[in-house]
Amino acid sequence: MIHRRVAATSVSLLLASCLFLRAQEKAPSAAHDRLDLRFADGIAAIVEDKIITVDDIRQDITPLIPTLQQTARNEKEFNEKLEALQDDIIQNRIDRVLIVKEFNKPKDGDEKNKRSVPASIIDNQIAEIQITQFDGDRSKFLAYLRSRGMTLREFRKEQEEDIIYNYMRQQQRKSQSFVSPIKVESYYKENKDRFYQEDSALLRVIQFTRPNSENDALLEGKAQAVLAKFHTGESFAELARQYSQDTRRNKGGDWGWTKRSDMRKEFSDVLFTLKKGEVSQPIFTPEGCFLLYVEDRKYAGIQTLDEVRDDIERILAQQMTRQSQERWLERLRRNGYVKMF
Numbered sequence: 284m285i286h287r288r289v290a291a292t293s294v295s296l297l298l299a300s301c302l303f304l305r306a307q308e309k310a311p312s313a314a315h316d317r318l319d320l321r322f323a324d325g326i327a328a329i330v331e332d333k334i335i336t337v338d339d340i341r342q343d344i345t346p347l348i349p350t351l352q353q354t355a356r357n358e359k360e361f362n363e364k365l366e367a368l369q370d371d372i373i374q375n376r377i378d379r380v381l382i383v384k385e386f387n388k389p390k391d392g393d394e395k396n397k398r399s400v401p402a403s404i405i406d407n408q409i410a411e412i413q414i415t416q417f418d419g420d421r422s423k424f425l426a427y428l429r430s431r432g433m434t435l436r437e438f439r440k441e442q443e444e445d446i447i448y449n450y451m452r453q454q455q456r457k458s459q460s461f462v463s464p465i466k467v468e469s470y471y472k473e474n475k476d477r478f479y480q481e482d483s484a485l486l487r488v489i490q491f492t493r494p495n496s497e498n499d500a501l502l503e504g505k506a507q508a509v510l511a512k513f514h515t516g517e518s519f520a521e522l523a524r525q526y527s528q529d530t531r532r533n534k535g536g537d538w539g540w541t542k543r544s545d546m547r548k549e550f551s552d553v554l555f556t557l558k559k560g561e562v563s564q565p566i567f568t569p570e571g572c573f574l575l576y577v578e579d580r581k582y583a584g585i586q587t588l589d590e591v592r593d594d595i596e597r598i599l600a601q602q603m604t605r606q607s608q609e610r611w612l613e614r615l616r617r618n619g620y621v622k623m624f
Contacts, residue, residue, distance in 0.1 A: 316340075316341055316344050316345065316348060316365065316369075317362070317365060317366075318337045318340055318341055318344075318369065319337065321366075321369070322337050322624055324624070325337045325338075326624050327339070327340050327373050327376075327623075327624055328373055328376070328377055328621065328622060328623050328624060329620075329621070329622040329624075330376075330377045330380040330381065330619065330620065330621050330622075331380055331381075331384060331619060331620050333380050335373065335376045335377065335380075339376060340369060340372050340373060340376070343372045343375075343376075344368060344369060344372055347368060348365075351364050351365060351368065373623070377616075377621055378612055378615070378616075379444065379448050380619075381612070381615040381616060381619045381621075382447070382448050382451045382452070382615065383444050383447050383448060383451075384615075384619065385451065385615055386398055386447045386450070386451055387447075400443050400446050400447060404446060405439060405442055405443050405446065408442050408445075408446065409438070409439065409442055412424070412442075452608070455604070455607060455608050455611055456604050456608075462595075462596045462599045462600050462603070466599055467588075467592060467595045467596055467599065468588065470595050470598070470599060471588050471591065471595060475585050476585075478585055478586045478590075478591045479583075479584070479585055479586075480581055480583065480584065480585075480586055481542045481543055481544060481583055482542065482543045482555050482581070482582060482583045483540050483541060483542045483543070483580075483581045484540070484541055484554055484555065484557070484577045484578075484579070484580050484581075485539065485540055485541075485577065485578040485579035485580070486537075486538040486539070486540075486541045486554065486575060486576070486577065486578070487519050487520060487523055487535060487536040487537055487538065487575075487576040487578055488523070488527070488529065488531065488536045488538055488573055488574065488575055488576070489506075489509060489519070489522060489523045489526055489527040489536055489573070489574040489576075490527050490528055490529040490536075490570075490571055490572070490573050491505050491506060491526075491527075491528055491571050491572040491573075492528045492529075492570065492571040493569070493570060493571040493572070499567050499572070502565065502567065502571065502572035503565055503572070505526070505572070506565040506572050506574055507565070509522055509526050509574065510562065510564075510565075510574065513562055513576075518535075519535075519536070519562065519576040519578075520535030520536065520537070521535065523535045523536030524536075528571070536576070540581075541554075543555055549566065549568065550566065550573070550575065553566055553575060554575050554577065557575070557577045557580075558577065558580065559577055559578070559579055559580045560577065560578075561576075561577055562574055562575065562576045562577075563575040563576075
């Protein structure tokens with residue numbers, strides 16, 4: 284193996300986690316989410332004319348509880364994460380109502396200018412759900428609605444609101460797609476340390492495994508024969524496909540971009556003395572013999588602005604989108620009726 288092995292997990296931490304998970308598995312889901320304790324009357328919030336119930340929150344949170352149980356180290360941390368997740372779900376439910384209200388609001392107060400979702404789009408979405416989630420079996424789909432205590436008309440309304448919600452969020456994201464070059468340059472100057480890169484090489488490897496009967500001399504002969512072919516102009520990638528005995532031979536021995544810190548010292552000490560287009564002499568280990576080829580190189584240091592411009596534009600666009608969406612949601616929250624319980 285060329286890459287380092289990850290250190291083993293602490294036995295005591297693993298044991299504590301297992302005991303906690305076993306205790307959690309014994310409790311029913313309603314006890315897991317603790318919603319009935321937090322909202323004794325079954326209501327989490329009222330938004331405009333819509334009530335957000337404990338059952339609404341439970342519908343969203345139940346699939347997420349196993350992940351919380353796996354990541355929480357003890358009951359206290361589980362309960363803290365659970366309450367934070369409940370708060371996020373409640374806020375998302377509130378925002379959803381307010382976003383749908385914003386879509387349905389008539390322009391200039393004229394009901395004739397009120398937007399709507401074409402019925403055909405809703406029909407297509409429901410048909411897609413029946414195909415992908417219920418194998419096209421309408422009886423299964425209707426049984427699902429009954430299990431939720433929901434009529435087809437109510438489900439149709441729910442899907443319409445999903446379409447509106449996703450459309451409105453997408454429109455907000457589109458409005459923040461341009462990042463000025465000045466902002467990119469300022470971000471680069473203020474965050475240069477973030478763009479430090481380690482030594483790295485675009486690496487290809489040919490490996491000769493070591494059967495019990497083969498010593499270094501026999502492996503050396505195989506490696507030198509391949510090196511001779513390489514030095515006469517044959518492609519290292521093609522030679523790897525022909526002669527390498529590892530799992531990457533079909534990819535021409537391609538290991539991708541590899542950092543110094545990713546590798547065992549006996550390999551990194553050799554690899555990072557090579558320049559682009561150079562191949563190592565045979566490296567011997569208990570596993571076999573290796574030839575390392577540097578297809579390209581990146582040297583340690585701060586990357587130039589041109590190298591990271593696309594990354595910075597993506598970072599800034601995401602920041603602008605988050606800020607814009609938060610301002611938009613804050614406006615909707617100020618102008619809407621919301622009561623939390």
